Amino acid sequence: MPRGASPKREHEYKELEHQFKQEGRYPGREEEVAARIVNKQRAEAGETKQPPGRTGTGHRRRNTTRRNKPS
Numbered sequence: 165m166p167r168g169a170s171p172k173r174e175h176e177y178k179e180l181e182h183q184f185k186q187e188g189r190y191p192g193r194e195e196e197v198a199a200r201i202v203n204k205q206r207a208e209a210g211e212t213k214q215p216p217g218r219t220g221t222g223h224r225r226r227n228t229t230r231r232n233k234p235s
Contacts, residue, residue, distance in 0.1 A: 169206065177202045 169177075180198035184190050190197045206212050 169202070170211070173202050173206060173211075176205070 177198050180201055181194050184194040184198060203212075
């Protein structure tokens with residue numbers, strides 16, 4: 165968890181990690197997935213320095229379908 169995360173978020177992170185291990189989900193990546201989920205929740209709640217709504221990586225393009233021009 166990043167520095168400055170509240171005890172509530174720390175608890176959520178540990179619960180998610182434990183739950184994933186019990187269910188066998190995300191083998192070997194439980195910590196990473198739990199951290200990503202909690203970090204996304206923190207960003208959406210405005211608990212981070214990054215402005216809300218900027219939760220993605222920004223590398224995806226939208227509406228990039230190429231259309232054939234009429235000849």
